[in-house]
Amino acid sequence: MLVVAASLGGGAVAAEVPEPGEVLVPGVVGGGRAEYPMDTPDQVLPPLQPEGEVPVPEPEEEEGEGAVEWVPRSAVAEACTARTGTYQRRVERLLGLRVDGRQSVGDCRAIRAFQVREKIKPASGYAGPVTWARAELLAARKSLDPGKRCPVKKYVVACVDLDRQLMWVQKGKKVTYSVVNVRSGRVGYATRTGWHDVYWRHRNHWSTIYDTPMPFAQFFSGGQAFHAVYGQLATPTGSRGCVNLSYRNAEKLWGVLRKGDRVYIWGKRPGS
Secondary structure (H helix, E strand, C coil): CEEEEEEECCEEEEEEECCCCCCEEECCCCCCCCCCCCCCCCCCCCCCCCCCCCCCCCCCCCCCCCCECEEEHHHCCCCCCCCCCCCHHHHHHHCCCCCCCCCCHHHHHHHHHHHHHCCCECCCCCCCHHHHHHHHHHHHHHCCCCCCCCCCCCCEEEEEECCCCEEEEEECCEEEEEEEECECECCCCCCCCEEEECCEEEEEEEECCCCEEEEEEEEEECCEEEEECCCCCCCCCCECCCEEECHHHHHHHHCCCCCCCEEEEECCCCCC
């Protein structure tokens, strides 16, 4: 397991990333697959506008209960594992365990109990991206912005926290769009931080470069946009720059933001 420095709430913490060659797979046979590519690498250029309106399909089911964790291939069938997960230290902190980055029997039992409660499969005790994302979201519902990173303005601000892979929308101190999980840019395709504006919106956008759907696309920096993806959101790797949301959350965000609304992004995706 490699450990790299990352920023979390203004301070440096350790973020775990898999060793080279350590491949994570969906922990349930056939789980975690998507019908379409999970992101679009429209990194810099503004989007090309497709000719006519291309219908974008709705998902057959929404991510939520029964989310499939990503685990080492050899641990797929384990009921509980002593393996140190890729998000071990972060999950330990969020679950109130001793934060040492090492999986103990007690850690395994506590993480497994959390996975059972949140209906994450398999409940193996492995601290992977799905378990971390869920724990981070639940913590944020209790304490949304403990580091006061998102500026409080009189106008609408879409707040994107790359450290925790979360976003919400606020106007002044009022939250107008509750916190949700997101997926941002992977290594080499970082989601650009700082201030941006929603400059173009396309409800049924289809990437003409990569021939893949981007439902409820709201572009804020070149080709980077908020948009829906199909399949699970929490995966071992990030997007290619866009801020991905689940289909239903992207649909709801479409009704909240407008052209010209401000976007503020900070932090860095763990492991990127």
